[in-house]
Amino acid sequence: MKNRGALEGIKILDLTRVLAGPFCTMMLADMGAEVIKIEIPGKGDDTRNFGPYKNGESLYYANVNRNKKGITLNLKKPEGKELFLEMVKNADVVVENYRPGVMDKLGLGYDVLSEVNDKIIYAAVSGFGSYGPYSDRPGYDIIAQAMGGLMAISGWPGGNPTRVGNAMGDVLGGLSLTIGVLAALNGRHVTGKGQRVDVSLVDSVVASLETGTQRYFASGEIPEKLGNRYAAAYPYDSFQAKDGFFVIGCGNQKLYEILCQVMKKPELITDERFATMADRNQNHVELKEIIEQWSINFTIDEAVDTILGAGVPAAPIYDMKRLTEDEHIANVREMFVDVHHPIIGDMKVNGCHVKLSDTKPTIKCAAPTLGQDNEEVYKSILNLSKEQLDELKNNGII
Numbered sequence: 001m002k003n004r005g006a007l008e009g010i011k012i013l014d015l016t017r018v019l020a021g022p023f024c025t026m027m028l029a030d031m032g033a034e035v036i037k038i039e040i041p042g043k044g045d046d047t048r049n050f051g052p053y054k055n056g057e058s059l060y061y062a063n064v065n066r067n068k069k070g071i072t073l074n075l076k077k078p079e080g081k082e083l084f085l086e087m088v089k090n091a092d093v094v095v096e097n098y099r100p101g102v103m104d105k106l107g108l109g110y111d112v113l114s115e116v117n118d119k120i121i122y123a124a125v126s127g128f129g130s131y132g133p134y135s136d137r138p139g140y141d142i143i144a145q146a147m148g149g150l151m152a153i154s155g156w157p158g159g160n161p162t163r164v165g166n167a168m169g170d171v172l173g174g175l176s177l178t179i180g181v182l183a184a185l186n187g188r189h190v191t192g193k194g195q196r197v198d199v200s201l202v203d204s205v206v207a208s209l210e211t212g213t214q215r216y217f218a219s220g221e222i223p224e225k226l227g228n229r230y231a232a233a234y235p236y237d238s239f240q241a242k243d244g245f246f247v248i249g250c251g252n253q254k255l256y257e258i259l260c261q262v263m264k265k266p267e268l269i270t271d272e273r274f275a276t277m278a279d280r281n282q283n284h285v286e287l288k289e290i291i292e293q294w295s296i297n298f299t300i301d302e303a304v305d306t307i308l309g310a311g312v313p314a315a316p317i318y319d320m321k322r323l324t325e326d327e328h329i330a331n332v333r334e335m336f337v338d339v340h341h342p343i344i345g346d347m348k349v350n351g352c353h354v355k356l357s358d359t360k361p362t363i364k365c366a367a368p369t370l371g372q373d374n375e376e377v378y379k380s381i382l383n384l385s386k387e388q389l390d391e392l393k394n395n396g397i398i
Helices: 020-030 059-064 078-088 110-116 141-147 168-191 201-207 211-219 253-262 277-282 284-295 300-309 320-325 327-332 374-382 386-394
Strands: 011-014 034-039 068-072 093-096 121-126 196-200 236-241 244-249 314-316 336-341 345-350
Touching: 011 020, 011 078, 020 034, 020 059, 020 068, 020 093, 020 121, 020 168, 059 345, 068 374, 078 110, 078 374, 093 168, 110 121, 121 168, 141 168, 141 201, 168 196, 168 201, 196 201, 236 284, 236 300, 244 300, 253 277, 253 300, 277 284, 300 314, 320 327, 374 386
Parallel strands: 011 034, 011 093, 034 068, 093 121, 121 196
Antiparallel strands: 236 244, 244 314, 336 345
8 A cells, every 4th residue: 555644635835945945845755745845947956066985976965955856946037936836726735945035026926926825834944034134144054053052052262153063053954844834834724824934044943052051041151162162961972992982971970870880889889079960060171081090991893782781871973884774873873874866876865863653754756857857746736738838848837
């Protein structure tokens, strides 16, 4: 029996590019929505030109645009706007990540689209959101990490502010937009109408700061960078083994006491420097030294297995090789999925991290080549003939 996605029957017009918006529509497509990615004729999404490449095609683009149909459309031309508005009549969601105001200048903003279809959900993600003093500023991941406060608390004590190693601002923005779309889809059942979803990359980063802001509110002091240490608990950090580093996460008193027994150092349980969580947070440098005097005698896997065996959270720090070859993550949890791309050939994409028991998110097809589905989409939605499509192409509209 054909697998049914949770969002089956939902049609999404995807005007997004780069990462935050495409990450959102990728998740929605994995969950069964029909996502039609609309790109500029002859150019396409910026990430078609981002590496790494295989057979001249971008793996970056291919990873976050799987499961989507791909068409081209020039929204700057009157004919292109007309075609888009006709598609909006039969769509559930429009997703875009232009700078605020761009769609309004094109005559395709939320007010216009909601007149065409009052059930349309208009979802937009931008650097600073659609209103406020900074709304006109451009937004990229590094801007979000910088102004959202994440860079200031990332890195090593005394070191420079550090960008998190992936585009976390974009990913958080994409996740937030996905949540907003899903909430608005349910909200439509409540109100009978669509609405606007407005997500800021900076807001999304700020929302993730948890103890960073609370440490400041509590003390009035700007939080220091902690390296791999967590401010609220210790030992909750990375530690050295014979062949590299691993992590321990003692989130409560019981786990700490078990760790002391594992290291055969029960005296640390009552040592006044480490007796309570507050004590351990205060004296983390000394405790780290003691733990590493023990852990340096073992390999990463030996130390992790010993600690885990006693019921204390611990883990190796995976590089990409270990991550992508891990049986639990890569295979059983299906976090790397094989697909066949018409130009790239066989490749792996990141799997969907949200697991649903009855409507399993699936990766059904590779990312589209530029304009790959023009004929199918325009024929099925707008009933255009091949002759009409040829004319639109010759006129630079698709």
